[in-house]
Amino acid sequence: MSASFASAQRAAHDAAAAQHYPQGALYVVATPIGNLADITLRALHVLQLADTVACEDTRHTQSMLRAYGIDKSASQLLAVHQHNEAEAAQNVVHRLQQGQRVAYVSDAGTPGVSDPGARLVAAVQAAGLRAVPLPGASSxxxxxxxxxxxxxxxxxxxxxxxxxxxxxxxxxxxxxxxxxxxxxxxxxxxxxxxxxxxxxxxxxxxxxxxxxxxxxxxxxxxxxxxxxxxxxxxxxxxxxxxxxxxxxxxxHPVPVVSDAGDSHRVLRLLLAELPLKTAVRLAAEITGASRNVLYDTALEWKRQDGAQD
CATH class of the missing domain: 3.30.950.10 (Tetrapyrrole methylase, C-terminal domain)
Known part of the structure; x- marks a missing residue:
């Protein structure tokens, strides 16, 4: 273990051990996207507690775990990646049904977004078992x-x-x-x-x-x-x-470019025939102007008209 993380392991136990971590549950654990210091204390505790760590690349994950001072045998690491996820998910479900705590990590970041994990979680839930999210790093x-x-x-x-x-x-x-x-x-x-x-x-x-x-x-x-x-x-x-x-x-978002005079002209025409909210919605769709801005403009016109009466 890197000496830098010796205190982190102690802090992880002190901060997270009091929480209940049920057996027979899949723990979906976010891991750092590059900087090892971005691991959470709860992730460190669960990775230490897990009976099995399912992962994209067993060698990569073993190296990461050792950096944190977490020792897992080869039999405790299970490869679950994009090429075997459906089949490996059944292995995970079997282990969960035996009462194991299984942690799943991708090579970096939060599993199940752009990395494997979605089919695994779906299989676990379909089997009536629990998936527990441990949030953390995401690119x-x-x-x-x-x-x-x-x-x-x-x-x-x-x-x-x-x-x-x-x-x-x-x-x-x-x-x-x-x-x-x-x-x-x-x-x-x-x-x-x-x-x-x-x-x-x-x-x-x-x-x-x-x-x-x-x-x-x-x-x-x-x-x-x-x-x-x-x-x-x-x-x-x-x-x-x-x-x-x-x-x-x-x-970045597409800038909304509209002619204020044109949007106001359309809004006045619609207000003469339609309720305010409907007129604003249609004017925004026709001209591309902001609905909120048009709504505020319509209210100001009504206020001015009321003051002149």
Whole structure:
């Protein structure tokens, strides 16, 4: 065990041991996406407590566990990855039915999002058994937190997780042109270092739309930058280092561009024939203006009209 984590193990026991951890349950454990210090105290305790640790790569997981001072035999590690998940899930269910505590970890981050785990959890729940989430690191929320790309004050708040786009150029270009270019919300993509250049070229069709690239998150050479889509290739070409590491790519929301005079004209016409809320909704759909802004404008007009009566 690294001396750095000796105190963490003691703290994990002190902080988490009082909670009840039922037998016959699957514990879905988030692990660091790069920086080992991002493990949670509860994750350390459950990984120590688990009878079996199911994981994508047993060698990778064994190395991680040893860094934290957690000793598991080879028989306690069970490979559950994208190629065997359906079959391995039945092995996990069998172990749970025997009363084991099984922890599941992906190679990095929160399982079941872009990594395997969803089919495993579905199989466990279908068997009437319990799945317990242990939250922690996630490359998706980590990138979103520093990108300023999630709108909350417009009609199109929130974000869409699209994950990895198709590998073939034509299929990827079609998804971008037919779907992502017209998606008004923030879009979250993931990409591997050997394909980031191709993705950047494909996204150039989005022109000035801001795109955030987040690479090597939580690691020594972490880098987060926001560029116009058409400038991504030039930025990547600026240094060989910029194409290394796993990427989270965020397409910022499509700016809503509308003519205030045009939206107000449409709103007045609709208000003459329809209830306020219906008129506002239709005016927003027709002009692309913010529904909240139009609603406030309509209320102000009513207030002014009332004052003049």
């Amino acid at each position: 998706i929320t980590t990138a979103l937190s520093v990108a300023g790309a999630v709108a909350h004050s417009t009609e199109h708040g929130g974000f869409v997780f699209a994950g990895f786009l198709p590998v073939k150029n034509a299929e990827r270009a079609n998804v971008i042109a037919q779907q992502l270019a017209h998606e008004p919300r923030c879009v979250v993509l993931l990409e591997a270092p050997h394909r980031i250049g191709e993705l950047a070229q494909a996204l150039a069709v989005l022109g000035e739309r801001p795109v955030t690239l987040a690479r090597e998150l939580t690691k020594q050479f972490e880098e987060v930058t926001t560029q116009p889509a058409q400038a991504l290739t030039a930025w990547l070409d600026g240094s060989p280092q910029r194409s290394r590491g796993e990427f989270v790519v965020l397409l």
